[in-house]
Amino acid sequence: MTFGEQPAYLRVASDLREKIANGSLPPHTRLPSQARIREEYGVSDTVALEARKVLMAEGLVEGRSGSGTYVRERPVPRRIARSGYRPASGATPFRQEQAAEGARGTWESSSEQEPASAEVAARLDIEPGERVMRTRYVYRDGGEPMMVSTSWEPLAVTGRTPVMLPEEGPLGGCGVVERMAAIDVVVDNVVEEVGARPGLAEELLALGGVPGHVVMVVERTYYASGRAVETADVVVPADRYRISYHLPVR
Structure with a gap:
């Protein structure tokens, strides 16, 4: 093989x-069999198999048990809005921004205490094993799962306060900024890092994906005077959504 080939x-x-892409193989069409690929392109069985694996890894085709491999219908990516402004209504950024987009957003959540893992502890700058409140969310638009999120808050900050449970109490459902302000903790900045990776099995199960699908992960941490008061992973299926940022110019 020469350089660049x-x-x-x-x-x-x-x-x-x-x-x-050009519609010669439209959605729901069966992909040519391994033998057909071998004959049409004059390649070995191994090459034909590896080519099919590439298309599956890219999410362009999917295997159906006992039936073969078929072209997947490619959804038109929709926008998930995120912004740098503070919601004035007291709602979380998800609730406010999806309302602005006309989305029919619903969500479900569950919270429980747990010891901080080494990774979570590093993000919150606490000792591994310190108690945190972990809250898991599934967000839906029109009944379709659009993203899952897991947040961790150090109980050294919120424990034994009215905002210890993010979705319960007098400020249940409000954003982190508003909840922290209620206990005299002033959030003054947030850091978000966006990356991509194959989805974990439990994430893809919640999002309606299949093994191998890629997800975007927003790793978000809120700070108050340099102290991390909440960190979260927001997970979005990469083939169905795009993350859009609306940031103010200072």
């Missing part, structure tokens, strides 16, 4: 990808 399996995958 693609391996055979990538060239086959590229041609099949183009056929999917």
